[in-house]
Every structure is written in structure tokens, then in C-alpha cells.
Amino acid sequence: xxxxxxxxxxxxxxxxxxxxxxxxxxxxxxxxxxxxxxxxxxxxxxxxxxxxxxxxxxxxxxxxxxxxxxxxxxxxxxxxxxxxxxxxxxxxxxxxxxxxxxxxxxxxxxxxxxxxxxxxxxxxxxxxxxxxxxxxxxxxxxxxxxxxxxxxxxxxxxxxxxxxxxxxxxxxxxxxxxxxxxxxxxxxxxxxxxxxxxxxxxxxxxxxxxxxxxxxxxxxxxxxxxxxxxxxxxxxxxxxxxxxxxxxxxxxxxxxxxxxxxxxxxxxxxxxxxxxxxxxx
Amino acid sequence: xxxxxxxxxxxxxxxxxxxxxxxxxxxxxxxxxxxxxxxxxxxxxxxxxxxxxxxxxxxxxxxxxxxxxxxxxxxxxxxxxxxxxxxxxxxxxxxxxxxxxxxxxxxxxxxxxxxxxxxxxxxxxxxxxxxxxxxxxxxxxxxxxxxxxxxxxxxxxxxxxxxxxxxxxxxxxxxxxxxxxxxxxxxxxxxxxxxxxxxxxxxxxxxxxxxxxxxxxxxxxxxxxxxxxxxxxxxxxxxxxxxxxxxxxxxxxxxxxxxxxxxxxxxxxxxxxxxxxx
Amino acid sequence: xxxxxxxxxxxxxxxxxxxxxxxxxxxxxxxxxxxxxxxxxxxxxxxxxxxxxxxxxxxxxxxxxxxxxxxxxxxxxxxxxxxxxxxxxxxxxxxxxxxxxxxxxxxxxxxxxxxxxxxxxxxxxxxxxxxxxxxxxxxxxxxxxxxxxxxxxxxxxxxxxxxxxxxxxxxxxxxxxxxxxxxxxxxxxxxxxxxxxxxxxxxxxxxxxxxxxxxxxxxxxxxxxxxxxxxxxxxxxxxxxxxxxxxxxxxxxxxxxxxxxxxxxxxxxxxxxxxxxxxxxxxxxxxxxxxxxxxxxxxxxxxxx
Numbered sequence: 001x002x003x004x005x006x007x008x009x010x011x012x013x014x015x016x017x018x019x020x021x022x023x024x025x026x027x028x029x030x031x032x033x034x035x036x037x038x039x040x041x042x043x044x045x046x047x048x049x050x051x052x053x054x055x056x057x058x059x060x061x062x063x064x065x066x067x068x069x070x071x072x073x074x075x076x077x078x079x080x081x082x083x084x085x086x087x088x089x090x091x092x093x094x095x096x097x098x099x100x101x102x103x104x105x106x107x108x109x110x111x112x113x114x115x116x117x118x119x120x121x122x123x124x125x126x127x128x129x130x131x132x133x134x135x136x137x138x139x140x141x142x143x144x145x146x147x148x149x150x151x152x153x154x155x156x157x158x159x160x161x162x163x164x165x166x167x168x169x170x171x172x173x174x175x176x177x178x179x180x181x182x183x184x185x186x187x188x189x190x191x192x193x194x195x196x197x198x199x200x201x202x203x204x205x206x207x208x209x210x211x212x213x214x215x216x217x218x219x220x221x222x223x224x225x226x227x228x229x230x231x232x233x234x235x236x237x238x239x240x241x242x243x244x245x246x247x248x249x250x251x252x253x254x255x256x257x258x259x260x261x262x263x264x265x266x267x268x269x270x271x272x273x274x275x276x277x278x279x280x281x
Numbered sequence: 282x283x284x285x286x287x288x289x290x291x292x293x294x295x296x297x298x299x300x301x302x303x304x305x306x307x308x309x310x311x312x313x314x315x316x317x318x319x320x321x322x323x324x325x326x327x328x329x330x331x332x333x334x335x336x337x338x339x340x341x342x343x344x345x346x347x348x349x350x351x352x353x354x355x356x357x358x359x360x361x362x363x364x365x366x367x368x369x370x371x372x373x374x375x376x377x378x379x380x381x382x383x384x385x386x387x388x389x390x391x392x393x394x395x396x397x398x399x400x401x402x403x404x405x406x407x408x409x410x411x412x413x414x415x416x417x418x419x420x421x422x423x424x425x426x427x428x429x430x431x432x433x434x435x436x437x438x439x440x441x442x443x444x445x446x447x448x449x450x451x452x453x454x455x456x457x458x459x460x461x462x463x464x465x466x467x468x469x470x471x472x473x474x475x476x477x478x479x480x481x482x483x484x485x486x487x488x489x490x491x492x493x494x495x496x497x498x499x500x501x502x503x504x505x506x507x508x509x510x511x512x513x514x515x516x517x518x519x520x521x522x523x524x525x526x527x528x529x530x531x532x533x534x535x536x537x538x539x540x541x542x543x544x545x546x547x548x549x550x551x552x553x554x555x556x557x558x559x
Numbered sequence: 560x561x562x563x564x565x566x567x568x569x570x571x572x573x574x575x576x577x578x579x580x581x582x583x584x585x586x587x588x589x590x591x592x593x594x595x596x597x598x599x600x601x602x603x604x605x606x607x608x609x610x611x612x613x614x615x616x617x618x619x620x621x622x623x624x625x626x627x628x629x630x631x632x633x634x635x636x637x638x639x640x641x642x643x644x645x646x647x648x649x650x651x652x653x654x655x656x657x658x659x660x661x662x663x664x665x666x667x668x669x670x671x672x673x674x675x676x677x678x679x680x681x682x683x684x685x686x687x688x689x690x691x692x693x694x695x696x697x698x699x700x701x702x703x704x705x706x707x708x709x710x711x712x713x714x715x716x717x718x719x720x721x722x723x724x725x726x727x728x729x730x731x732x733x734x735x736x737x738x739x740x741x742x743x744x745x746x747x748x749x750x751x752x753x754x755x756x757x758x759x760x761x762x763x764x765x766x767x768x769x770x771x772x773x774x775x776x777x778x779x780x781x782x783x784x785x786x787x788x789x790x791x792x793x794x795x796x797x798x799x800x801x802x803x804x805x806x807x808x809x810x811x812x813x814x815x816x817x818x819x820x821x822x823x824x825x826x827x828x829x830x831x832x833x834x835x836x837x838x839x840x841x842x843x844x845x846x847x848x849x850x851x852x853x854x855x856x857x858x859x860x861x862x863x864x
């Protein structure tokens with residue numbers, strides 16, 4: 001009787017967790033398995049194993065370009081996000097007038113579909129957009145500056161879309177700092193820059209890095225943005241999709257590329273975690 | 282003395298000026314793209330290097346409605362979002378209950394696992410989802426597309442609902458029992474009102490997530506289940522900026538409305554991913 | 560060289576409608592330990608923060624060592640401060656924490672090594688140099704905070720309720736360690752606390768504050784034996800208040816009319832009649848003047864000396 005009574009709550013808990021697990025398994029885990037298997041099958045076949053898709057992709061010089069491009073875009077936009085978030089959050093934590101509005105503004109890129117943000121940026125930064133109209137006012141700029149479809153332009157797009165991840169964690173870490181610690185540094189003789197450099201930044205670094213992981217991963221797998229604003233530059237996610245765009249769709253080739261992307265992500269994530277654990281000594 | 286004080290005050294004011302200029306530029310950087318879209322959607326004859334369109338018109342919206350069948354598309358989007366919300370909530374409630382009210386070993390790890398589909402870009406597993414759906418004939422069905430959305434909606438729902446259930450104080454239930462309520466009445470009169478805000482909050486999140494979802498839809502849609510994001514993408518490909526802008530405006534308004542409506546009740550971290558420390 | 564190390568002149572600080580400091584005047588002599596004592600909300604911490612520069616007074620001036628520092632930013636005031644919650648830098652070792660002020664002042668590595676080791680020796684924590692704050696107990700952390708505040712020999716040491724977060728026994732021990740250290744270094748110190756036993760035990764002089772004003776400044780003896788207002792009399796030590804009529808008085812003593820007292824003065828041992836509060840009549844000799852008198856209980860063991 002006693003054992004039964006103890007087992008029941010556990011059973012109930014397991015049952016309650018079942019739907020969540022089912023979804024996780026069915027919509028994430030199993031699809032990943034399918035992709036793995038598919039990546040190892042010859043194109044269009046249901047049987048047989050082959051590594052040709054991996055080999056063919058990795059031996060192309062284009063492959064290296066694609067992977068390099070993806071990394072460059074992700075790393076650059078993550079760094080820009082960190083820099084920008086740091087400044088933004090240091091400003092916002094003094095609660096200037098209207099700071100609530102700006103905190104909300106921080107979230108806007110995450111709430112609207114990436115497509116729309118990209119479209120708006122395309123229009124704004126295009127050769128007829130306001131930014132160029134503004135720049136043309138200056139005498140030393142004779143022609144519209146090409147921002148769209150360039151790598152710096154793409155980095156700008158990525159940063160616009162993905163900096164909220166970093167900003168939110170940075171802000172919350174910053175606000176949880178004990179003000180007495182800054183006052184202690186103050187009294188000890190440190191001016192504002194020294195307090196920032198020696199006390200504030202080291203203490204919020206874990207928060208910044210945690211948020212920047214999300215930014216990096218989102219940028220690494222960015223799909224809708226480069227799809228419409230990448231021009232001739234195609235990072236990994238777009239490469240994957242392009243394989244399916246063929247007729248007949250090249251599922252195996254796409255799967256192979258997806259696995260490579262997943263692997264790279266895991267590798268990078270592990271390295272990042274290692275780096276994160278060290279300062280927390 | 283006063284000169285020094287004035288000088289110091291000027292420095293302080295310069296810092297203030299810099300601060301507000303920075304914030305202004307930040308706000309412009311975020312909101313101008315949307316302004317551009319709106320202007321494009323109502324502009325007529327806007328060629329060449331003009332700041333504003335010479336004429337205003339609603340032609341493009343009319344075009345969107347008539348030619349591109351936007352009403353049907355919106356209907357699709359809403360149906361799919363509705364299905365996704367129902368499914369995600371039905372999954373979120375029991376899972377959230379288990380996480381919130383029961384001690385589970387390795388809860389943090391499990392939570393991170395649940396969030397995995399949101400952290401890993403959808404394109405990675407969308408391929409597999411698409412292939413499975415082809416085999417199950419779920420492609421181009423409202424249910425199929427909604428189901429694929431659940432992959433990214435359910436984590437949100439679980440997150441919000443586990444927080445809701447965690448906040449349900451055991452003692453309130455005990456008090457109800459002491460007052461004489463049997464389990465059924467306790468459920469309806471005490472539990473439901475307490476968890477209703479959380480459920481509503483999760484529904485709102487889930488709805489906007491499904492409404493805006495693009496990548497998964499792109500891989501599971503068909504001609505009967507075109508959603509607003511997908512149609513907007515196709516329109517961008519067609520190159521008519523004006524109509525595309527009109528469609529985008531129609532697409533984005535609900536999200537912005539929802540954001541400003543719920544801003545008071547929600548912690549920003551939840552909206553962004555709920556990732557609590559690495 | 561002025562005799563006063565620290566001077567607050569008519570310092571007023573407001574927070575909206577609340578007047579935290581109301582035209583405060585305070586002089587802290589060179590080398591003395593002055594305590595600001597009072598209940599929560601009396602403005603003592605606000606006054607301290609005016610000295611450190613974390614608050615800029617709305618009116619009045621702050622002078623340190625003969626210079627007007629009212630608008631000088633905190634990091635240039637050359638002070639040392641000990642905080643209630645220790646405020647050690649969690650990401651630095653004990654050594655780096657204590658050496659921080661030296662690092663800021665671009666001291667050489669050798670200098671830093673020497674001064675920090677000496678400071679750690681003063682607080683008996685040399686073997687903890689490589690530890691992190693989270694590995695230390697509360698008392699140890701506070702000692703490190705003390706060392707950090709003193710390592711570069713500031714002119715003034717400020718202590719904001721430094722012992723409030725420690726348990727009672729530790730508090731009593733640390734009290735004397737702090738006093739000892741301050742004496743040895745000959746530093747001027749301003750101490751803020753709400754614990755009167757601490758204030759009376761530690762200080763050279765005490766400033767009793769209430770509702771933004773300084774009620775009385777004096778040595779612990781003076782405060783205890785000759786309170787100048789009802790508040791001070793009430794706040795310090797244990798006292799009973801007895802209402803009476805002034806029947807006769809000299810400049811220093813007053814005798815109440817025993818008829819109104821209800822008991823004879825001689826039956827209460829060791830009582831001292833002090834006039835608490837101003838008399839309503841200009842002439843102290845008239846019997847119609849009504850003042851309040853108080854009787855002191857015998858000194859309790861809360862006296863440390």
C-alpha cells in the first residue's frame with residue numbers, strides 16, 4: 001500500500017511531462033535523426049549509405065567560403081552587439097527620462113518577424129533611402145553609398161536583429177550589481193573610467209557573454225535575413241535551403257549541410273562554455 | 282568659484298546631451314525602418330531621390346487585398362496561429378504543472394533542453410520536420426503547419442506556465458479546503474482564476490510566435506496554406522516594394538500592438554528566450 | 560593648519576519633500592573619532608555621504624582639511640570608507656582588493672606588495688591574501704574592507720555602520736580592533752551607527768542626530784550625563800521622565816518641589832536632577848516655571864570603560 005501511494009505522484013508527474021517530451025522528441029529530436037540519416041543516403045534513395053554529400057561539399061572551395069562567411073558575419077555581429085549593448089545599458093541604468101520607452105524599443109527587433117525588419121532596413125539603407133539622402137547632403141559624397149548586399153551592411157542587419165539578446169541580459173546583470181561596490185571603488189580613488197574598467201565590466205562579463213551566446217547562435221543560423229538581403233552572399237542556412245530549391249529537391253545534400261552546421265554550432269558552443277567557466281573561478 | 286561650477290555643470294550637461302543624442306539615434310535606428318515601410322506602402326510616384334512620396338494613396342493596399350488575396354492569407358495565418366496556440370497550451374499546461382509543482386531531478390537541465398528548439402536555428406531541424414511531414418501527408422495542411430509551429434511555440438508556453446504554476450501557493454488551496462470547498466469547486470473558484478493570467482500570457486506569446494514564424498512555414502507550406510510571412514517573402518522576391526510594404530504593414534501591426542499592450546506585465550527576459558545563465 | 564579636519568557648514572539635503580539634513584553644522588577635529596548616532600532615518604548616513612561626496616548638498620558647504628570640497632567628486636577626496644555590507648570586489652582576491660586604491664594611483668608593484676602586506680598584517684590576515692571574498696566570513700570580510708580603506712593612509716576614515724552585519728560577539732571584538740587601528744594610525748574618523756553602546760564605547764565625541772538635525776555634540780560622558788534635549792535624554796541610556804515644577808535653582812542645580820513628586824527625593828538612590836529642555840519662563844527662580852526633570856538610573860553595564 002505504501003509503495004503504491006509513493007509511486008502514484010511520480011507516475012502522475014511522468015504522465016504530465018509526457019506531452020512535452022513527445023513534442024520535443026517528435027518535432028526536434030526525431031527530425032534531427034531523420035536529417036542525420038538522410039545526409040548519409042544517396043540522393044533520392046531510401047537505402048544505402050554514403051558520405052559523398054559531405055565529401056563533395058567540404059571539398060568545394062565554395063564550402064570554405066560559405067563557412068567562413070557564416071563565421072565572420074556571426075562573430076562580427078556578436079561583437080558589435082556586445083559593444084552596443086554595453087553602451088546602451090550603461091546609459092539606461094541611470095534611468096534617464098523615457099527609459100521605459102527605450103527598454104521596450106530594445107525588444108522591438110525580436111517581436112517583429114525578421115523579414116519585416118530586413119525589409120525596412122533594405123528600404124532605409126538603399127540607394128534611395130533616407131540614410132543615403134542624408135549622406136548626399138555632404139559635399140564629399142557624390143554618389144549613394146552602397147550598404148545593402150555588402151558584408152558590412154549584412155553585419156549591420158544582423159546586429160540590428162540580434163542585439164536584444166545581449167542587451168537584455170547585460171541590462172539585468174548590470175542592475176543586479178551592488179551599488180556599494182561601485183561606491184567603494186569611487187571612494188578608493190577610481191574615476192568613472194577606472195570604475196568601469198576594473199570593477200563594472202569584469203563583474204558583468206558573465207551576463208554579457210551569456211547573452212552574446214544567444215546572439216551568436218541566432219546570427220549563425222540566420223536564415224530569413226540573408227535570404228532577402230544577402231545578395232550574392234549566402235551563409236550556411238541559405239545554402240541549406242538552396243539545395244531544396246532545386247527541382248528535384250536535393251534533400252540529402254541539404255541534410256549534409258545542415259549536419260555540418262549543427263556540428264559547427266555544437267563545437268563553438270562548447271568552446272564558448274569553456275571560456276565562460278574560466279573567469280568564474 | 283562660480284566659473285568652475287559653471288564649467289563643471291557644462292561638462293555634466295555635455296554628458297547629458299551626449300546621452301540623449303545617443304538614445305535618440307538608437308530609437309531612430311530601430312523605428313525608421315518601419316517608418317520607411319509605412320511610407321512606401323502609401324506612396325505614389327515615389328521615384329528618384331525624394332525624402333517623401335509626392336502623393337499618398339491607398340492603391341497598394343487595395344492591390345494587396347484584390348490581387349494577392351491577402352484576406353485569405355490572413356485567414357490562413359490566423360487559423361494556423363490559433364491551432365498552434367491551442368496545441369502549445371495543451372502541452373504547456375501539464376508540462377508547466379509538472380515543472381512548477383513537483384521536484385524533478387535535473388530540472389534546470391531539462392528546462393534548457395526544452396528551450397533547445399528555440400536556441401538552435403529552426404533551419405537545422407526544419408529539414409527533418411519537412412521530410413517527416415511529407416511522409417505523413419501533413420504538408421499543405423493547416424494542422425501540419427500549426428504542428429510545426431508548436432516546436433517553437435511550446436517552449437514559450439512551458440516556460441511561462443511553469444512560472445505560473447510555481448507561483449500557485451499551496452496554502453491558498455489548503456485554505457480553500459478548510460473553507461469547505463471540494464476539489465472541483467477549488468479548481469473552478471480558486472485555481473482557474475489564479476492561473477488564468479499566466480495562461481493568457483502564454484497564449485499571447487504563442488500566438489505572436491506562430492503569427493511571425495517564417496522558416497518552419499516555408500518548409501511545410503503549400504498553395505492552400507500560405508501565411509503572411511511567406512507571402513511577404515514571395516512578394517519581396519517579385520520586387521514590387523510598394524505592395525510588399527503594404528503587406529508588411531498588415532503583417533506587423535498585431536505584433537507591435539501586442540508588445541505595447543503587454544509591456545507592463547512581462548519581464549523582457551521571457552520575451553527574448555528565458556535563458557537563465559549558462 | 561586648521562584644527563578641524565572635517566567641517567559641515569549649514570549642509571542641507573532634500574529628497575523631494577523630505578529634508579534629510581537640515582542646515583547641519585559639524586566640526587570634526589583632527590585625529591578624533593566622531594560618531595554620528597541616531598535612529599533610522601535621522602540623516603546620519605546622508606550626512607556621511609555628503610562628506611564622501613556621494614551626495615551633493617543642496618545648500619551649505621563641506622570642508623576637508625581646510626579646503627572646500629563640496630563640489631569635488633568622490634574619487635578625488637582622498638578618503639577611506641568602510642561599508643555596512645563590506646562591498647568587497649567579488650572578482651578580486653583579498654590582495655587585489657586591498658591593493659586596489661594603490662593600483663588606481665599607479666603605485667609600483669613593489670610598493671603595492673609592501674603596503675598591502677603591511678596592511679594585511681595589521682588586520683592579521685596575511686595568510687588570506689590569495690582568497691576570494693566569498694571564501695571569507697563576515698568578520699574577515701569587514702577587516703579586509705578596513706585594510707582596503709587604510710592602505711594608502713587617507714586623511715579621513717569613514718565608517719557606515721560597519722558592524723551591523725556581524726553577530727553580537729563579533730561586534731564587540733571588532734569594535735576595539737577598529738578603535739585600536741585608528742589610534743595607531745592617528746587618523747581622523749567619522750563613524751555612523753544606531754547602536755548607542757557602540758557609540759559611547761568607541762568615540763571621542765558623539766553627535767546625536769534626529770530628524771535631520773544634530774541635537775547635541777559632546778563626549779560620551781557629556782551626552783550621557785548632561786543631555787540637552789528630551790530626545791537625547793530619551794535616546795541615551797535608560798531614563799525615567801518625571802514632570803515637576805521648578806521650586807528653586809542655581810545655574811547648575813535645580814530642586815523640584817517634593818510635594819508634587821509623590822516621593823521624597825532622598826528615597827531614590829543616586830538620583831540626579833537635571834533640567835531637560837528649556838524652561839518656559841525667563842526667570843529660572845520663579846516657581847511657576849514648569850520644566851521637565853529626569854532621573855537617571857544607575858549606570859548600567861553597557862558602559863565599556
